[in-house]
Amino acid sequence: MTAVSQDALALRLRDAYRGQAVAPLRDGLEPADAAGAYAVQEINTRYWESQGRRIVGRKAGLTAEAVQRQLGVDQPDFGVLFDDMRVADGGTLSPGLCLQPKAEAEIAFVLAADLPSPATTPAEVAAVVATVHAAIEIVDSRIADWKITFADTVADNGSSAFFVLADEGLPLAGLDLEDAAMEMTFDGKVVSTGVGRAALGNPLNAAAWLARTLASRGEPLKAGDLLLAGALGPMVALTPGVTVEARVAGIGACSFTYGDA
Secondary structure, eight states, X not given: OOOOOHHHHHHHHHHHTTTOOBOOSTTTOOTTOHHHHHHHHXXXXXXXXXXXXXXXXXXXXXXXXXXXXXXXXXXXXEEEEEGGGEEOTTEEEOGGGOSSOEEEEEEEEXXXXXXXXXXXXXXXXXXXXXXXXXXXXXXXXXXXXXXXOHHHHHHTGGGEEEEEEOSOOBOSTTOOSTTOEEEEEETTEEEEEEEGGGTTTSHHHHXXXXXXXXXXXXXXXXXXXXXXXXXXXXXXXXXXXXXXXXXXXXXXXEEEEESOX
16 A cells, blocks of 8 residues: 655644544554654644744653653654744633643743754753743644654644743743752642653753754754743643643743633
8 A cells, every 4th residue: 555645644634633633644654754754744834834823933842751651752852833822821722722632841941042053062052041931831632542653743743732931931040950840730739740850851951952953954943932841740631621830940830721711
């Protein structure tokens, strides 16, 4: 049987945003086919840009061992963040915009300068961080029942959907990112905990991995870009009506309500 084309897989994923998750992409992608999966992601990125969506940053995914265990993968990935994916801190996200969403708490960086080198180090990332923020990523899979392999999630833009960024950011100097304790609550009840080092040992390591990876692809991170550095603890499925808050010690907090305003 002839494998389904990358363009066809990209269209299938775009169509899934209309409300119907699809089967794993085994008819066109082998589970570990990173090159093919990123090619599918790139097709959809270019399509969405042509429709007027604006890229505001990138996300590193699968940086926490806990999340890798949940999804059965063993390496990070990345996805694109568009301007219309941002949910206001303290705002609402309509369940009608999601398929099977889950929330995870993260540390985010906003950059003050470009990171053009394929050899970018964590120290070089640190030197250009403008602000550090508590963040929540709302991940969602267009693959039915989250039956994903590495290739599925990469092709599906890193299983991304929405994100919340704390309005108040802090300068990096003096912050203890590795030991920053995270708590995520649903309606005040703790549902996930973690620590900064869950993201590849330090969120700056995850950011440097992302910078190197994108620079090597000819798509370097730029001044003003937002970086989500990966989950600090397990992701948790959302239920309509719940208010989600992420608190990262020494860094800040942000929240949103999963429901219609």
